[in-house]
Amino acid sequence: MSEKAFLHLKDIVKKFGNFTALDGVDLGIHKGEFFTIVGPSGSGKSTLIRLLVGMDDVTTGEIHLNGKRIDQTPANLRPTCMVFQSLALFPHMSVGQNIEFPLKLRKESPAARRTRALELLDLLRLPQEYYDKRISQCSGGEKQRVALARALAFNPEILFFDEPLSALDYRLRKTLEKELKDLHARTGKTFVYITHSLEEAMVMSDRIAIMKDGCIEQVAVADEIYGKPVSRFVAEFMGEVNLFPISADAKGTLLSDFLLVKNCLEVNVVPPNAQGLLMVRPEYVRFVNDGESYDFNLSGQIHGEYALGSRIQYEIETTAGIITVEKLREDRLNASNGDAVTVGFNSNCTHFICDAI
Amino acid sequence: MNALDRKLGFLSSLPLTILLLISFLAPMAVVALFSVMPAKVFSLANAPDFSSYSVFLSQGYYKSLLWSLGMALASTCILLLLCWPLAYGMAKVFGRFTLVITIAVVMSLFVSENIRLFGWVLTLMKGGLIEGHWRAFTGNGFDSPLYGVGIIVFGLVYVYLPFMLFPLAQGIAMVPDDTRQAAYDLGATRWQVLWQIEIPLAAPGIVVGSLLSFVLAAGALAESKILGGQAVIAFADDIETAFTFGQNWPLGSALSIIMIAIIGGLALFGVSKVDLDAIMGRKR
Numbered sequence: 001m002s003e004k005a006f007l008h009l010k011d012i013v014k015k016f017g018n019f020t021a022l023d024g025v026d027l028g029i030h031k032g033e034f035f036t037i038v039g040p041s042g043s044g045k046s047t048l049i050r051l052l053v054g055m056d057d058v059t060t061g062e063i064h065l066n067g068k069r070i071d072q073t074p075a076n077l078r079p080t081c082m083v084f085q086s087l088a089l090f091p092h093m094s095v096g097q098n099i100e101f102p103l104k105l106r107k108e109s110p111a112a113r114r115t116r117a118l119e120l121l122d123l124l125r126l127p128q129e130y131y132d133k134r135i136s137q138c139s140g141g142e143k144q145r146v147a148l149a150r151a152l153a154f155n156p157e158i159l160f161f162d163e164p165l166s167a168l169d170y171r172l173r174k175t176l177e178k179e180l181k182d183l184h185a186r187t188g189k190t191f192v193y194i195t196h197s198l199e200e201a202m203v204m205s206d207r208i209a210i211m212k213d214g215c216i217e218q219v220a221v222a223d224e225i226y227g228k229p230v231s232r233f234v235a236e237f238m239g240e241v242n243l244f245p246i247s248a249d250a251k252g253t254l255l256s257d258f259l260l261v262k263n264c265l266e267v268n269v270v271p272p273n274a275q276g277l278l279m280v281r282p283e284y285v286r287f288v289n290d291g292e293s294y295d296f297n298l299s300g301q302i303h304g305e306y307a308l309g310s311r312i313q314y315e316i317e318t319t320a321g322i323i324t325v326e327k328l329r330e331d332r333l334n335a336s337n338g339d340a341v342t343v344g345f346n347s348n349c350t351h352f353i354c355d356a357i
Numbered sequence: 358m359n360a361l362d363r364k365l366g367f368l369s370s371l372p373l374t375i376l377l378l379i380s381f382l383a384p385m386a387v388v389a390l391f392s393v394m395p396a397k398v399f400s401l402a403n404a405p406d407f408s409s410y411s412v413f414l415s416q417g418y419y420k421s422l423l424w425s426l427g428m429a430l431a432s433t434c435i436l437l438l439l440c441w442p443l444a445y446g447m448a449k450v451f452g453r454f455t456l457v458i459t460i461a462v463v464m465s466l467f468v469s470e471n472i473r474l475f476g477w478v479l480t481l482m483k484g485g486l487i488e489g490h491w492r493a494f495t496g497n498g499f500d501s502p503l504y505g506v507g508i509i510v511f512g513l514v515y516v517y518l519p520f521m522l523f524p525l526a527q528g529i530a531m532v533p534d535d536t537r538q539a540a541y542d543l544g545a546t547r548w549q550v551l552w553q554i555e556i557p558l559a560a561p562g563i564v565v566g567s568l569l570s571f572v573l574a575a576g577a578l579a580e581s582k583i584l585g586g587q588a589v590i591a592f593a594d595d596i597e598t599a600f601t602f603g604q605n606w607p608l609g610s611a612l613s614i615i616m617i618a619i620i621g622g623l624a625l626f627g628v629s630k631v632d633l634d635a636i637m638g639r640k641r
Contacts, residue, residue, distance in 0.1 A: 088539035
């Protein structure tokens, strides 16, 4: 944990009665970063964000923002702001009044407030006529932008997002994900985003933290989380994956016999005396044609074929269990269920997870 | 299909609508007509004059009207301040304990208003429950708070509390928790959240509760008769006296029409300002 972190969480514990929602969270978020915290429901991510904005108190631990300790500061005095899952727009105010709300609290002049509100409407690509619109007249995506404009009007040092896109339909969500990333680049603000959706996290974030049972499992850039997960949980959370329980002897030679390892595999796939899981993502598994050879080979039958839009997913029943293979639609296999196939993958596409089998 | 539904709905509601119109509007029409009859007649077959309305001004009936409206206003304001925290607790904080409060408040409605007011008289009168015990133990008595304006307002507050409490709790329940949190997060203080978020969003409940308790208190006479010992005369008391003791139906009618006009106007104004559908649960 670097001391330079802009937002620094030190050993945060949050208990509700006997239930420990957060169990020692350490995290450093850099200035100007788009940081996403991903986890299934119940992982404690919403509790964490409520602590960060000040809607709940930490049980133990410290939160430092820009070198200043803020965990004892009430929410209305913290230089942070949150976009709620429900957006929490004020239904009795117009779009303009909503955006100006934080400015009005600071007693800025009506003219200055209006200028800033119109600037923010422009920034979020909403027409200026929306200034006088009622909130109930706005569509879902427009409300989203109004909520963002209101949060930006507050001019926070960090902007928090509590799954604001989860209630929207797929297409609008995809559009807004990209807009949000774009907005992050244009404003240069620090964004901390919470979601249960891996895709949302991958599209937008600079770095991702994965949470499980009140703890941070892994913090890394998206590629690393996807390609080099530290645990079975992270591997499975980040999409389809094939995991093989393996062990190795003192020289690092694989002892598992179900993988038809190519003769004289000299590559250091696993550390000596390793016990754990060998991971390979479905898109790296190939169907073996005659004359081709891979580091690892398995034979079995096609068990199922599923169309995933741009890709086709196959399930292959082998002695090592069901293996998932993904192909681009153009590389679709000319085969049907029950056909015998051999699949293979190379060791440079694998990742060893030192985790409980 | 929709048009047919609407037509059938209209037709099937017609008998009851006519019955309600006759039973509500006919007495009002009779009262309105009597109010423009000469004094002390018992027939509508007279040339209209407005003498009863001039009596309202010349014989000081406006004073009791002002007293009634003033005490109603005072009790409504007190109720609003008193019920806001309680209603807030019922809507947002107490959880299951809300049911206990609801039952306790509703139970009080099971006993007639007059009997409950006499209960207060026995409690507060000189030699009553409080003063009597106090004197027995300390030897010093004190004056009864009964028979004054203050105790009448107290009676109004006591009797009409449920009519403020429940609409107010309903109104506060309509304020989404996250709008309050969002306002706080955006830098608002507790007071700013109250004035700029909670009160505007709970406005339907505030208006309905205030109208109910104001209208009922303005037309109340038992509190001034029983607790107040007629220290001040309620306007409703004047109306009753005109019809019964005074045997002056045109005067009673004129006073009634004045009361109906003021309260009806106020109610229409209040209702026009808020979204009643919201509190009736027809939206959201």
